[in-house]
Amino acid sequence: MDTSTPTSSSSTRRHRRTRRGLALAAVTVLLAGVTAACGGGSDADSGDDGGPITLTVATFNEFGYEDLLTEYMDLHPDIKVVQKKTGTWEEHRDNLYTKLAAGSGLSDVEAIEGDGMPAILEEADGFVDLSDPEVDGRWLDWKQAAGTTTDGRLIGYGTDIGPEGICYRADLFEKAGLPSDRDEVAPLFESWDSYFETGKEFVATMPDTAWYDASKGVSQAMINQLEFPFEQEDGTIVATTNPEVRDVFDTVTSMQAAGLATNLDQWSDDWVAAFQKDGFATMACPGWMLGVIQGNAEGVEGWDIANAFPGGGGNWGGSFLTVPAQSEHPEEAKALAAWLTAPEQQLKAFEAKGTFPSQVDALDDPVLTDQVNEFFNDAPTGEILSDRAQAVTVQPFKGPKYADIIAAFQNAVLRVDQGQASPDESWDTFVSDVERLG
Amino acid sequence: MPSTTQLTWRQRLSRWDVRVSPYLYVAPFFVLFLLVGMFPLLYTGWVSVHDWSLLGGKGDFVGVDNYTKVFGDQYFWVALRNTVSIFLLSSVPQVLLALVVAGLLDNELRGKVLWRMSVLVPFVVAPAAVALIFGNLFGDKYGLVNAVLGVVGIDPVRWHVDTLASHVAIASMVNWRWTGYNALILLASMQAVPRDLYESAALDGAGRVRQFLSVTIPMIRPTLIFVVITSTIGGLQIFTEPRLFDNVGLGGSDRQWQTVTLYLWELGWRIRDLGTASAVAWLLFGFITAFALLNLVLGRRLSHLHGHAHGRGLGRRRR
Amino acid sequence: MTRRPGFLVYGLLTAFVLGSAMPLWWSFVIGSHTKEIVNRDTPPLVPGGHFLSNAARVFDTVDFWKALSNSLIVSTVCAASVVFFCTLAGYAFAKLRFRGSTPLMVFVVATLAVPTQLGVIPLFILMADLGWTGTLAAVIVPTLVTAFGVFFMRQYLVDAIPDELIEAARVDGCSMIRVFWNVAVPAARPAAAILGLFTFMTVWTDFFWPMIALPASNPTVQIALQQLQSGYYVDYALVLCGAVLSTIPLLVLFVLTGRQLVAGIMQGAVKG
Structure with a gap:
């Protein structure tokens, strides 16, 4: 080999003790340290021992829930609600499917777009049956039917429709x-x-x-x-x-x-x-x-x-709220979904983001019927x-x-x-x- | 004689050091790969030989049925064609342009930091902004590129309709994002080229371009090989750019720009057939590996030769 | 010192840089207007005066501070770890002789070829089993050492360190790790700076895996940006203002690492 390259190893002469062990230790410590530090950085949302519990709600596009969730937390001081928003249904769905397939990681309440509901009904075992006498008849018949499996389990609470x-x-x-x-x-x-x-x-x-x-x-x-x-x-x-x-x-x-x-x-x-x-x-x-x-x-x-x-007539769009069976707080999640899809709350969502309610009692409410849109030439x-x-x-x-x-x-x-x-x-x-x- | 024992102990330790150290140095990568890389790979292989629905989960063992299904699907071949076409349109100009830019940056520029950092800007722009910007540029009817073409009298190009045009648009998105990145990689190794090589080349009367071709490029060959291989692998796995090219994200109404990874995504997440999607993943993996190995073997040979040239020397280069 | 560039070099570079930087500039222009202006027939060409009010809206809408600190943690840890471990492994592959080095290197390159899209489900299952989903560990751990980095450092170091230098150091009685520290690390510095910068930026702009792995309450910057988009009608002023905000830390990083990238590479040893 050619040795024309000048070498200067003055800096390498000083320490001669082997540091192999040290290096190994450093590697181990670094790996362990990283993992430990990150584990510590997690947000704990387990709600055992009667402490406050955290519910997560995953939505896409605009459901108009921001103020409603704050209101809900005021009504229930022991519950913290976090919303996860995704831009479009398609992205939301990819995420949802991935976690359904992996068997964990879903939010406590997951929104489902109307056209995607039939595929979800096929996987009804992955979701909580939300049937409840209290909500029976709350929605337009066809809306409720679209959230119900053939064997009568109510998987999704209707949110809005798209007349x-x-x-x-x-x-x-x-x-x-x-x-x-x-x-x-x-x-x-x-x-x-x-x-x-x-x-x-x-x-x-x-x-x-x-x-x-x-x-x-x-x-x-x-x-x-x-x-x-x-x-x-x-x-x-x-x-x-x-x-x-x-x-x-x-x-x-x-x-x-x-x-x-x-x-x-x-x-x-x-x-x-x-x-x-x-x-x-x-x-x-x-x-x-x-x-x-x-x-x-x-x-x-x-x-x-x-x-x-x-x-x-024709309907385009409209969604549902579901509670995945993976949820650790299915009862609380169901109560939250029921509250969010009650006529009073959906009217507020309508005021906030224009999502047209699917609840029978909301349809003749003055909040809805009196709405006038300036941009559309003051159309009612x-x-x-x-x-x-x-x-x-x-x-x-x-x-x-x-x-x-x-x-x-x-x-x-x-x-x-x-x-x-x-x-x-x-x-x-x-x-x-x-x-x-x- | 305590000093002799001391010496042998040291020698032994030193020999052990030589033997074991390399393995310790490469261990972190392999340990981590075993942890987070191996399982997904094997899992995917396991899924690919079963009837496996995304949401319904595992079904019957089907052997290679999923693979034959993929080979029998005309859309797979369309996707493969698109992938190779977009790959060629992106990688080749990208590497060449990156070389040129790196060569330009390898000068005694005023404000070096600023220049070097500026070429990297595309890499920091958030994906949301990228999609938006290129959507505006490559609109079929109201896009900026077509407006400019119109000024010089060229008919509007239907970027989202014509196969080749869509590939060009996507490739330019890729090139825009990655050229500066590759240029900096090449620049780093250009900087390691001893400056006296240039001086002696200059003494021999070689001009700037000649120096670049006969000194710089041979000297940075290993890094160049690296850039070629990584952009090959990246190019064949291209996903984000074609996905963002329209709002459906499946490669166009006639699959004009559906790449293999988009095809895989469609199979897995839209048709929800995870078994077949996994088969595609393994096929793609095999395809890319073969491609990369070929590159690497060629590259090794080249860099081997190059190593000799480096050793013997300057004489030859001076000729 | 001999290679002083002319106008041509500056001209070509300027053209390239303008093309590169235009979109960021454009994002800033849009992000500094109100949304009413943005969707007009002729979009604005110069910045408006609403950047700060849009920024305030970004901070109101999402927990941007938490997202920023999360992204900083994740990117910094990954960049540091990748630089250290990949330099170590790359050096071993480039300069040390050991049995199996060729097949192992080929294996490293082959792992680059694994399509990532399909890996998300098993990786998520794995992370869930380890109890890391929802924590930053789920995002950090897969990127602690990358095949890309190992390969990159190997290719760089092959020629950047003359074998004689290593031999000389060994003859002087340096242990292996000492040789690495005193010979390889200085030689690797420019490549390490680049690798660190790239890793930082890749992790910073990564969107797909963090979106799957992290909950809304513990987002990275890119996920927080996602929360600004409301699907079918997008408030571009807000989104692009957020996009610009998210690049500011990267620009700061540029300034900080700039010196390192420009610094005269190998400390004394190789430069003739």
């Missing part, structure tokens, strides 16, 4: 020569036929603006008016053989061909930007969507909401949405695969929107996607 009206741009309607007053507009939205016909009229005069925001939204609304869109009660998947589903697909894709759609993916950045660019004139809007529109369309004037929905949104909730006549049956199938269905619609496939090709892909779901 849909149609939000529209009155200013653009006016430009297109259509009526713009919300009472005059409502009849145009009576049926899907009239809705689409008006749309064709609209785009004929306003070629730069689409009629509705996203084909995904329209197709979801139409699917939700079918009684058994994708699955039968016995679990048979009929999604690809049900002629009604194919009808929805054909209608939506033909309306796309007629130029009614923005061809944008719902919730995408382009979709958000379209609110500012007069990208479209109407959209399906459940109560919780009002805040979304107001936020995205900041500075845009002319939004209004009509007390009508094509084909009767409380009254309108209340009416829309009554108009919901058909509740689609949602089996455990519902959420996955509708996602595949919406992708099929989007492929046509984006020109990646002809309607027939896209449908074939949908068929094989559904087969893959098993």
Whole structure:
């Protein structure tokens, strides 16, 4: 080996005793120290011996519970409640599934989105049966049914629902020569036929603006008016053989061909930007969507909401509270969930975040019915949405695969929107996607 | 003769020191791996040979059925194609650009700290902000990139629709985040290159670029190999960027940018078939390992050769 | 001293740095406006005057101090531990001869290839069995020594320390650990600084595993940031203000470690 590199080892001459043992000790101490220090840093939430107990509540998006939880702690000084918020249901669900699969780590109260509830009901053993004479009849029948297993266990307490009206741009309607007053507009939205016909009229005069925001939204609304869109009660998947589903697909894709759609993916950045660019004139809007529109369309004037929905009523969204069997305080957690989903509390949540209550007694409460929304041209949104909730006549049956199938269905619609496939090709892909779901 | 015993005792101890120390030094990694790495790996393997639903748990033993199922699924191959394509579009330009940036930083710059730190900024930006920013840049209809392209007369690119365009967009997200990071790694080893090598090269009349190619690059080869291998492994496991590219997170309506890890995620968490997802994980693991080993073997050979060159010397490089 | 750069170098670097820093700057611009302005058709291009009021909202909405201190603990412990143990192991792999070193090194690299997404379930089961879920240990322990770090230090040290230097030290009668301390550690310093910085930042920005492993009451910064987002309509002014706040400690770290990164590398020994 070449030794041209100068070496200077003056600093290495001093200590010659072996330090191997010392190094080993250091390693051990460091490892042990770290673990011990971290173990100590945990937040103890065990509530044995009658001390105060901590309950955790995991929600996604906005449930409007912040003030309610403070109120609950004031009412129950021996209970501390901590809320874990996640941005979207999808992220919340990934976390929830991971912990269900691992068998521990869930919060004492876990929120479940309506479309995700059927899959949860399949795993009912992982959750506490919340049936209680006190809460019987608290919710709209279909809401309660959606939180109940086939053998009658109540797994989820309903929080909110999403009765849909149609939000529209009155200013653009006016430009297109259509009526713009919300009472005059409502009849145009009576049926899907009239809705689409008006749309064709609209785009004929306003070629730069689409009629509705996203084909995904329209197709979801139409699917939700079918009684058994994708699955039968016995679990048979009929999604690809049900002629009604194919009808929805054909209608939506033909309306796309007629130029009614923005061809944008719902919730995408382009979709958000379209609110500012007069990208479209109407959209399906459940109560919780009002805040979304107001936020995205900041500075845009002319939004209004009509007390009508094509084909009767429709529901989009709404959630449940569940208590996982893993919870160490199932009784306290159940009491908290029951309190949170009582009509009085849900009305407060509605005031805070606009989540429309699913409780029968809340529906005719003045807090709800008197609500007026300034952004939507002072529309009586409380009254309108209340009416829309009554108009919901058909509740689609949602089996455990519902959420996955509708996602595949919406992708099929989007492929046509984006020109990646002809309607027939896209449908074939949908068929094989559904087969893959098993 | 006490001094002799003393000496042998010392010698013995010293020999023992030489023999045992290396194992002690590498032990922490392996102990920790046994603790937190091995169990997940074996567990995943165990799951992959069973019918295993994410929520329902373990079912029957099915042998290699899950693996054959994956091989028979056309979407797996689509995902593999996408992964390789995005990987090539990201890793190659990334390593080259990182080399250039590191070469630029390896100068007597004014305000060195500031320059070096600035290239690392993308790495500290929170994921939420990254998704937001790139969403704004690569919008199909109202995005900034398309607006700029429009100014120079190029038709808007459909970033979320066309397969190759989506790969380019995702790769640029990756490159943006990781180039500075790799540049700093390369810079660290460039700094260890003895400056007299440059001086003698300069005496021989080699210009800046020539010095970089014939002195710097050979001298930092081991680190370069490191960068290539880690960016290969990272590139083949790419997850966050394609997941954040739309709000559904499964790789587009036609799976244009669904990578293998996204495919795995879809199988495990959407279809809730943990058995098949685990099979994909093991396949991916095998695939990447093979790839990395190939790299490493090639690299070892190169660095071995390089070691000789280093020993004999400067003469040759001076030629 | 001989390599004084020209305008071209500065020009190219400036372009690169501008591209790199633009998003952080942009986050600051958005984070300093009210949410009413942000969603307007033409978003603002210069900072507004609401950064402090947005910051106040961040601190009101989430327990940001606790999140900051948690993140500091986790990142610091991991960075220190990774630097120490990976330098040790990397040095052994690079410079010491021992039976099985090649297969062991290959094994280290192979562990890099394990897809992390699927590991979350078994890892969570493991952490729960150890009773660490919900505690910072669940986040710290998996990152105490990383394959990445071992590999990195090995590749760096292979050429950074001449074998003669080690031999000379041994001839002088230094024990193995002494050689490590007096020869390898000084030589490893620039790489160690980088590794420490990277580990700190990786842990700081990690989101996925902490979200699974930690409860809402004991968050890291990234999880706290998540609590600012409310799903389908996002208050970007608030979120990006939080994002900027979360990078401030990292910028401080930059300043502190900057000297180390620039410092003239090997203390006397190798530099010719």
